[in-house]
Amino acid sequence: RSYSVTGVQTCALPILSVALALDYSKSITDTPEFVADMVAAAADFIHQLGSGDEAAIIKFGTEVEVFQPYTSDKALLLTALQTPWEKGGKTNLYAAVHKAVKDTAPRKNPRKAVIVITDGENRGEQTKYSLKAVIQYAGKKGIPVFTIGLGLFDSSILETLADGTGGQFYRAATSDNLENTYLQLVDTLLEYQYILSYVSGVTDEASAELTVQAVSQATTGKDTRPVTPCP
Numbered sequence: 001r002s003y004s005v006t007g008v009q010t011c012a013l014p015i016l017s018v019a020l021a022l023d024y025s026k027s028i029t030d031t032p033e034f035v036a037d038m039v040a041a042a043a044d045f046i047h048q049l050g051s052g053d054e055a056a057i058i059k060f061g062t063e064v065e066v067f068q069p070y071t072s073d074k075a076l077l078l079t080a081l082q083t084p085w086e087k088g089g090k091t092n093l094y095a096a097v098h099k100a101v102k103d104t105a106p107r108k109n110p111r112k113a114v115i116v117i118t119d120g121e122n123r124g125e126q127t128k129y130s131l132k133a134v135i136q137y138a139g140k141k142g143i144p145v146f147t148i149g150l151g152l153f154d155s156s157i158l159e160t161l162a163d164g165t166g167g168q169f170y171r172a173a174t175s176d177n178l179e180n181t182y183l184q185l186v187d188t189l190l191e192y193q194y195i196l197s198y199v200s201g202v203t204d205e206a207s208a209e210l211t212v213q214a215v216s217q218a219t220t221g222k223d224t225r226p227v228t229p230c231p
Contacts, residue, residue: 015052016189017070017107019100020045022081023118024061026089027151034151037175038117039081045115045182046077056103057081060096062088070107093122094129097145097161098137105141113167113189114138114145117178120154131157135164146188148172148181 020042028034046055049072057068057080065087068080093116100114122131129137138145144167147158155171162169168188170181202208213222 015050015054015109016111016113017054017104017109018049018112018189019056019058019070019104019114020081021058021060021096021100021114021116021118023091023093023096023116023150024059024085024087025091025119025123026061027091027119027121029061029086029089031151031175034175037178038150041178041182042081042117043078044179045186046074046081048186049074052109054107054109056100058096058100058103059085059087060092061086062090062092064092064096064099066099066103070103091118091121091123093118093120093157094131094134097134098129101134101138101141101143101145104143111189112143114143115148115185116145116158116161117148117150117172118153118158119151120147120149120158122157131160135161138165146170146185148178150175150178 022038022042024035028038042057049055052072054070054072055077056066056070057077059065059067065085067083067085068077071077097114097116100116104112104114143165145161145165146167146169147162148170149155149158150172151174153171155169159169161167170184172178172181209224209226211222211224213220
């Protein structure tokens with residue numbers, strides 16, 4: 001079975017909940033300008049948030065820490081971004097993404113997302129999660145993960161993570177590119193993101209695909225994803 005849904009934007013976009021997960025592993029922190037530019041670009045993004053939007057700051061290396069839980073207070077978010085952090089040189093990427101999704105899922109805002117800046121290699125020896133498990137979890141919770149590859153990153157992991165969750169993958173081969181990358185994310189998350197609601201009628205025993213098509217003047221886009229039955 002296949003369902004086709006067409007949506008038309010008729011009102012202002014709802015407010016946003018977004019978790020920023022920042023990589024502080026040794027491969028990032030060994031280049032100080034990477035850290036400085038990562039913080040500056042994330043701060044610019046925070047400045048763009050509206051009064052009803054909210055964000056959380058998660059920092060990860062060997063450990064994963066929610067450095068600033070969800071808040072709409074930009075001063076708290078900016079202070080968290082600018083505070084130095086060092087808790088191990090590994091890259092516990094999958095655990096960080098899982099935590100970001102877990103904390104974002106119960107937020108009340110209709111639009112939700114996770115943004116991850118990393119070199120893309122999961123090197124957390126104690127990690128509990130695989131790439132497949134994290135993608136499945138984000139899909140179940142309906143949280144898109146937007147990945148930004150910084151420096152010498154593993155594009156295959158970051159592309160798979162973004163595509164598998166309905167997010168997008170961005171390249172920032174040098175930290176100078178981060179500002180432009182975040183400007184693109186501002187457009188995507190704060191201006192051009194849509195929410196479609198539908199009733200599929202899919203049961204636990206059935207399988208189906210959902211096809212979404214968007215038409216804007218002469219431009220048309222379409223994508224098909226498997227439908228997950230509601231629990």
